[in-house]
Amino acid sequence: MSPNLLNVFRSRRSIKEYSPKKVSNEVLFRILEASRWAPSAHNAQPWRFIVIQDSALKQKLAKAMASRWHRDMSKNGVSKEQRESLIKASVERFENAPIIIIACLTMENMDEYPDHRRKRIEYVMAVQSVAAAIENILLAAYGEGLGSCWFCAPLFCQDVVRKIMKIPQHVDPQALITLGYPANRPNPPSRKPLEEIVHQNRWRHTA
Numbered sequence: 501m502s503p504n505l506l507n508v509f510r511s512r513r514s515i516k517e518y519s520p521k522k523v524s525n526e527v528l529f530r531i532l533e534a535s536r537w538a539p540s541a542h543n544a545q546p547w548r549f550i551v552i553q554d555s556a557l558k559q560k561l562a563k564a565m566a567s568r569w570h571r572d573m574s575k576n577g578v579s580k581e582q583r584e585s586l587i588k589a590s591v592e593r594f595e596n597a598p599i600i601i602i603a604c605l606t607m608e609n610m611d612e613y614p615d616h617r618r619k620r621i622e623y624v625m626a627v628q629s630v631a632a633a634i635e636n637i638l639l640a641a642y643g644e645g646l647g648s649c650w651f652c653a654p655l656f657c658q659d660v661v662r663k664i665m666k667i668p669q670h671v672d673p674q675a676l677i678t679l680g681y682p683a684n685r686p687n688p689p690s691r692k693p694l695e696e697i698v699h700q701n702r703w704r705h706t707a
C-alpha cells in the first residue's frame with residue numbers, strides 16, 4: 501500500500517462543524533460514486549442513499565429525531581436540563597451541516613432463507629456491506645477536502661426517519677452522514693495499539 505494512502509486513513513477525522521461554503525454537485529457526485537465501488541456480500545449492493553440539501557427538510561428531520569431521543573433519554577433518568585441541552589446541540593449540528601446523507605439498507609438482492617439463524621446472518625452481511633459503502637463516502641469526502649461524520653441516530657428512530665423521508669417499509673435507515681467543508685480540524689482521538697487488536701496465528705489470552 502502506498503504510504504500516502506495510509507496517511508489518508510490516519511488523518512481523516514469525524515467533523516461536526518462546517519463552514520457555510522457550498523459543496524458543488526461535481527464534488528458530491530464523486531463522493532456518491534465512491535460508495536458504489538465498496539465491496540458487498542454477493543455483490544448485492546444493498547445500500548441506498550437519500551441526499552438532503554433542503555434546509556427545511558434538514559430541520560424537520562433533525563427536530564423529529566431529537567424529539568424521539570428526548571423521549572428515550574427520559575426513560576433512563578437523564579435530567580430535563582441535560583436533555584434539553586443535548587437536543588439543542590443535536591438539532592443545530594444536523595441543521596448546520598451543508599449536506600446530510602441517510603444511508604439505508606435493502607434486503608432486495610440478498611439471499612433468502614427459511615430459518616431465523618441464516619436470515620439474521622444475511623442481514624448482518626447487508627449491514628457490513630452498507631458500512632463499507634459509508635466508509636468509502638467518508639474517505640472520498642476527505643479526499644475532496646470535505647469533512648464528514650457518521651451518526652448512528654437513525655438506528656434509534658427508524659420509524660421517524662422512514663416517515664419523514666418517505667422510505668418504504670422494506671428499506672431500513674442505518675446511519676446519517678453529515679458532509680461539508682470543515683470549520684475545524686480536531687486532534688485525532690486515540691487508537692488502540694496493533695498489539696492489542698491483532699493476534700498472530702491464534703488468540704493470545706492476557707491475564
Ligand SMILES: Cc1cc2nc3c(=O)[nH]c(=O)nc-3n(C[C@H](O)[C@H](O)[C@H](O)COP(=O)(O)O)c2cc1C
Nearest residue numbers: 512513514515516649650651652653675686688689
Ligand atoms: C457506527 C458508527 C456510529 C457513530 N455514531 C456517532 C454518533 O452518533 N455521534 C458522533 O458524534 N459520532 C459518531 N461516530 C463517529 C465516531 O465517534 C468516530 O469515528 C470516533 O470517535 C473516531 O474519531 P475519528 O472518526 O475522528 O477518527 C460514529 C462512528 C461509527 C463508525
